[in-house]
Amino acid sequence: xxxxxxxxxxxxxxxxxxxxxxxxxxxxxxxxxxxxxxxxxxxxxxxxxxxxxxxxxxxxxxxxxxxxxxxxxxxxxxxxxxxxxxxxxxxxxxxxxxxxxxxxxxxxxxxxxxxxxxxxxxxxxxxxxxxxxxxxxxxxxxxxxxxxxxxxxxxxxxxxxxxxxxxxxxxxxxxxxxxxxxxxxxxxxxxxxxxxxxxxxxxxxxxxxxxxxxxxxxxxxxxxxxxxxxxxxxxxxxxxxxxxxxxxxxxxxxxxxxxxxxxxxxxxxxxxxxxxxxxxxxxxxxxxxxxxxxxxxxxxxxxxxxxxxxxxxxxxxxxxxxxxxxxxxxx
Numbered sequence: 001x002x003x004x005x006x007x008x009x010x011x012x013x014x015x016x017x018x019x020x021x022x023x024x025x026x027x028x029x030x031x032x033x034x035x036x037x038x039x040x041x042x043x044x045x046x047x048x049x050x051x052x053x054x055x056x057x058x059x060x061x062x063x064x065x066x067x068x069x070x071x072x073x074x075x076x077x078x079x080x081x082x083x084x085x086x087x088x089x090x091x092x093x094x095x096x097x098x099x100x101x102x103x104x105x106x107x108x109x110x111x112x113x114x115x116x117x118x119x120x121x122x123x124x125x126x127x128x129x130x131x132x133x134x135x136x137x138x139x140x141x142x143x144x145x146x147x148x149x150x151x152x153x154x155x156x157x158x159x160x161x162x163x164x165x166x167x168x169x170x171x172x173x174x175x176x177x178x179x180x181x182x183x184x185x186x187x188x189x190x191x192x193x194x195x196x197x198x199x200x201x202x203x204x205x206x207x208x209x210x211x212x213x214x215x216x217x218x219x220x221x222x223x224x225x226x227x228x229x230x231x232x233x234x235x236x237x238x239x240x241x242x243x244x245x246x247x248x249x250x251x252x253x254x255x256x257x258x259x260x261x262x263x264x265x266x267x268x269x270x271x272x273x274x275x276x277x278x279x280x281x282x283x284x285x286x287x288x289x290x291x292x293x294x295x296x297x298x299x300x301x302x303x304x305x306x307x308x309x310x311x312x313x314x315x316x317x318x319x320x321x322x323x324x325x326x327x328x329x330x331x
Contacts, residue, residue, distance in 0.1 A: 001323070001326070003033070006035070007035055016290070017319070019290065019307040019310040020037055021036065021037060021223070021306045022040055022044070022306045023303065023304070024223035024303070025301060025302070025328055027328060029240065032301075042224055045178075045225075046220060046223075046307070046308065047206075047220050047309070049291050050145065050217055050288060051221075051226065051285045052287070053145075053215070053217075053285065053287075054272055055229065056216075057285075058233075058249075058253070059155055059167055060271075061245045061246065063154075063158060063166070064249060065245060066159075069154070069158050072098040074097050076128075077095075079157045079158055080153065089133075091132035091133055091134070091137065092131050095131055098271075100150060102258060102269065103258075104140065104141060106135055107142060107144060107147055108133040109130060112144065112147075117130075121208075122210050123146075124149050124152055124208070126149075127147055127148075128150060128153075145216030147216075148216050148272075149214065152215045153212070163215075164182055164205055164207075167213075170244070174242050175239050177221070177225045178225075180220075182204065182211050182213060183206045183207050183218070191206075194206055194218070195309055196309055197308070201220035205219045221304075223305055223306045226305070229302075230293045230294065231302045234295050253270055254270050254271075257270055276317045280298075281298060282295065284317060286317075288313070289308060290314065290319075292320070294317060296325070299325065303320050303325075
């Protein structure tokens with residue numbers, strides 16, 4: 001398949017590829033493949049869904065490197081000294097940053113209460129109110145897009161900067177990613193439109209009524225931005241000869257810590273990043289709609305793919321490895 005063939009195949013797709021907006025690949029710090037569909041341009045930003053979580057993991061690492069956070073074993077409540085723990089709640093006192101990063105934090109719900117949190121005035125406090133419970137720390141994996149909103153508060157309370165300013169200064173600017181602004185509106189209607197819109201976004205990050213950005217979703221980036229972030233991870237925290245985050249953090253973040261079940265493709269999990277294969281170094285930040293940062297150290301390649309919201313599209317690893325990499329590698 002040639003690049004023209006792939007373009008046409010995606011253009012005419014009525015299946016899993018029908019929502020792809022952009023693909024951008026970088027090999028050995030040089031762009032080697034890029035293309036766009038559905039009226040998108042290379043610079044356009046797309047809501048990358050849960051890839052936002054992978055970006056948050058990098059921001060936490062930068063905060064650790066700079067000494068704002070001691071280590072991942074620090075207790076969550078250390079960062080919220082004014083938070084009033086609900087009467088009878090004990091588990092919350094033992095929850096650490098590592099529990100949030102590995103999705104092993106306990107919460108007091110069966111399914112995520114989106115309406116309760118996303119109609120509240122302060123989504124970080126609402127997430128803290130969910131943390132803990134009678135079951136204690138079980139170590140069980142519990143995927144939580146709402147719960148890790150707490151990470152935003154941890155970055156802000158430890159650094160004294162808003163999370164978006166922290167990201168702009170310490171991650172986006174060194175990677176030459178456009179400066180981002182808080183989205184601003186957070187009404188129910190706006191949340192739905194932000195999720196479902198098929199039009200390009202601004203360089204923005206969804207935010208709650210306090211102006212705090214969402215940690216589990218809501219960041220808008222281009223596929224080129226995603227590939228740049230992947231290159232940073234590929235190079236152990238260095239981008240174009242500039243150290244952005246420590247090599248130690250990249251190793252910690254991408255190390256396999258949990259074995260996931262069939263619902264998550266039997267992948268392994270690190271700190272908000274996935275390991276698709278056992279005993280292989282490929283890592284990925286993955287979001288709904290097939291949004292992905294794919295990093296392959298053996299081939300020295302990072303790939304970003306963006307897509308608008310479409311149900312039941314989650315993992316683009318196989319697509320990248322069977323359709324995109326052969327074009328780049330001349331296989």
